[in-house]
Amino acid sequence: MPHLQTKRILLGVTGGVAAYKAAELTRLLVKAGADVRVVMTEAATHFVTPLTFQALSGKPVLTQLWDAGADNGMAHIDFSRDVDALLIAPASADFIAKLVHGVADDLLSTLCLARACQLFVAPAMNRQMWDNPATRRNIAQLRADGVTLLGPASGAQACGETGPGRMLEPDELLSLLTASLQPKSLAGKRVLVTAGPTIEAIDPVRALTNMSSGKMGYAVAQAAQAAGAEVVLVSGPTCLTAPANVQLVAVRSAADMAAAVDAALGGVDIFISVAAVADYRPAQPSEQKLKKSDAPLTLALLPNPDILADVASRADAPFCVGFAAESKNLLAYGEAKRQRKRLPLIVVNRVQDALGSDDNELWLLDDAGSHALARADKLTLACQLIDHIANLYSLQKQG
Known part of the structure; x- marks a missing residue:
């Protein structure tokens, strides 16, 4: 602490x-x-x-x-x-x-x-x-x-x-x-955070999603607000209450989240993509409930937009931070993702430990290398992450 x-x-x-x-x-x-x-x-x-x-x-x-x-x-x-x-x-x-x-x-x-x-x-x-x-x-x-x-x-x-x-x-x-009580290192800054899962409809009652609870993203939004930032939180469906003094934009699908992020980007200084966005969506969701049968069901899937990559590639891109949940080769896969998306910082965690848990351990990968954050509750980790982001952001502006 x-x-x-x-x-x-x-x-x-x-x-x-x-x-x-x-x-x-x-x-x-x-x-x-x-x-x-x-x-x-x-x-x-x-x-x-x-x-x-x-x-x-x-x-x-x-x-x-x-x-x-x-x-x-x-x-x-x-x-x-x-x-x-x-x-x-x-x-x-x-x-x-x-x-x-x-x-x-x-x-x-x-x-x-x-x-x-x-x-x-x-x-x-x-x-x-x-x-x-x-x-x-x-x-x-x-x-x-x-x-x-x-x-x-x-x-x-x-x-x-x-x-x-x-x-x-x-x-x-x-x-x-x-x-x-953390330092107001982001005072006057506007921060956009995404959190939670997305839900991709198969039919009116079935969907593709994941086990993200949104806890890490909400903790990051809370820590950024506590550091003095004006925070917008774009969140997929969760059971969580938005942190005090944080503007919540509720969305459902990856397309919804992409549109909400695009609408909120004006004037944003820092974009932190914590959400576990579904990589694929059903190509043809049914308007009616699919009836169960003994026959195999095949779903054709289309790739969803890569929200973080799209934001990071803009000419007027804010300072972008990504998250990578990996099951093996954490640092290698995380760094590859950082380089591919041209991010100044990516946060890596082990998928087996991250989804739905109250605590976690993180690795922060930037141009200086890897920085390990020891296991702690997610709000404590979020405060440490916001400190690191504020330092990198300040250095980038000075350089």
Whole structure:
């Protein structure tokens, strides 16, 4: 987690069962190289003891406004300065309401009001509390105030019910925080990303497709946006939600994706082709459902347009980045594809590991050679990739 090394994180813990997850989050933040200071509300101490967080962070835990260790009596000011981020995890419905209305009746709420850094909130509450109109209004106001919401997820809850309101897992929060704190190396740049599979119709109910989940492409779009870029994401069908502040263009077939890319290319500085575009499509898709029979079925296939090659060959081509999923000879096949399409950078992964997985390992191939990215979750890899792209892009512009 290179973007967390030397970062100073103030972690606020409020009352809720999910407070136990904050202990693991503290451990992960420290492991990633962050300097972590924990602030707990009085309610939070009924779920996890301050001693637990002190052992994990290596620092005394702050709990009281009037006895917080500041020599000048200004703890609510001192501890919010020279901090890179203030993260509230878990953030209860009650504490979210405090943030919205500017209530400052304990150390954590006072720190939030007096902060001079970015505020992140990871909600955690019962599904009915999350869906309550009052909470919905408060969440909308937090967003309007520039607070970054991390989650919540939907799933089983401590009360025995199932639904939205579950706090994100510690590793998810770590990845999202890392992405948000990365340098704004693409500020002012326009980035176009493709993601997911394409679906090529055989008849109204059958199609040719692949097992791409879209996770890597969506992570790249999120990392590019976090790096300050204006991002357009052209995506084939997936089960994913588009990252915040990213413009999503939903498509189905390779032809649809090619048309959407062409329409979005104006003013694009960087094009990152992550999508697993089908190489072929049925030559004559049937307008009616094909009836099953015992006879063999032969499909005539036509090649689909090569979207990346077409974009890279333009006279006014943006900086183009390709992806290559290979099952063997990864570096050799990847470099051959890079040379064939005349790309400054191609990202290679092993197809057996990539499709549908939550983590991966990558090899970045450019004019300087091969650069390996060790196995990690896809958002972490996407942040590292965006760093590399930003450096290459800058060098290209300077040269």
